[in-house]
Amino acid sequence: xxxxxxxxxxxxxxxxxxxxxxxxxxxxxxxxxxxxxxxxxxxxxxxxxxxxxxxxxxxxxxxxxxxxxxxxxxxxxxxxxxxxxxxxxxxxxxxxxxxxxxxxxxxxxxxxxxx
Amino acid sequence: xxxxxxxxxxxxxxxxxxxxxxxxxxxxxxxxxxxxxxxxxxxxxxxxxxxxxxxxxxxxxxxxxxxxxxxxxxxxxxxxxxxxxxxxxxxxxxxxxxxxxxxxxxxxxx
Numbered sequence: 001x002x003x004x005x006x007x008x009x010x011x012x013x014x015x016x017x018x019x020x021x022x023x024x025x026x027x028x029x030x031x032x033x034x035x036x037x038x039x040x041x042x043x044x045x046x047x048x049x050x051x052x053x054x055x056x057x058x059x060x061x062x063x064x065x066x067x068x069x070x071x072x073x074x075x076x077x078x079x080x081x082x083x084x085x086x087x088x089x090x091x092x093x094x095x096x097x098x099x100x101x102x103x104x105x106x107x108x109x110x111x112x113x114x115x
Numbered sequence: 116x117x118x119x120x121x122x123x124x125x126x127x128x129x130x131x132x133x134x135x136x137x138x139x140x141x142x143x144x145x146x147x148x149x150x151x152x153x154x155x156x157x158x159x160x161x162x163x164x165x166x167x168x169x170x171x172x173x174x175x176x177x178x179x180x181x182x183x184x185x186x187x188x189x190x191x192x193x194x195x196x197x198x199x200x201x202x203x204x205x206x207x208x209x210x211x212x213x214x215x216x217x218x219x220x221x222x223x224x225x
Contacts, residue, residue, distance in 0.1 A: 031210060031211050033212075033213075035215075040123070040217060041217055042202060042215045042216055042217040042218050043158070043202065043204075043215040044215075045212070045213075045214070045215075048212060050210050059214075090157065090158070092158075094211045095211075096210060096211065102206075102211040103148075103160040103163070104150075104158075104160065104211070104213060105160075106157035106158050106159070107157060108156075108157050109157060
């Protein structure tokens with residue numbers, strides 16, 4: 001079974017702190033994604049990566065950065081956390097999409113609260 | 116701009132049929148996916164349509180009309196466990212990037 005794990009289920013941080021959210025997948029997927037999920041807004045793409053050392057901005061990258069030093073690991077970084085970054089953060093991975101479809105597999109999510 | 120529209124909530128009784136519509140406007144289109152998410156859980160893949168027509172997987176079916184930029188998810192013989200949020204998502208590039216709608220909460224009542 002594909003497994004995507006995230007470093008924390010719940011996290012509480014202070015405004016201005018640097019926050020690291022880690023995601024690891026064990027299926028040798030090329031693609032990895034970070035989303036945030038807020039009520040009524042669905043899943044919004046923050047950053048994604050199609051290969052090691054590669055990163056692309058999604059729809060809402062402001063205030064975030066990412067790192068992909070190894071194929072299985074994709075980290076989301078909040079350089080200086082703010083209260084409007086309180087949200088559920090979801091990581092996903094998928095195989096590269098040359099086939100008819102490429103299902104995304106999601107981790108359990110990290111609920112981040114910034115005080 | 117890019118947008119996906121789906122109803123925010125649908126309520127139905129056990130055993131009924133529910134159709135969740137999704138209209139989209141995106142810069143790239145390779146296919147339409149549907150994901151299910153139970154409260155507190157992670158989204159899980161349900162179906163994918165790249166070509167026009169109906170795809171059936173057990174009690175769930177998904178339809179796509181590319182000319183109308185429209186699709187739907189059909190849930191038949193509703194069960195209590197089908198109470199969840201359902202998201203349509205457009206695959207917007209050849210590598211696998213998805214753009215999600217805001218989700219439809221399906222509430223199944225006894």
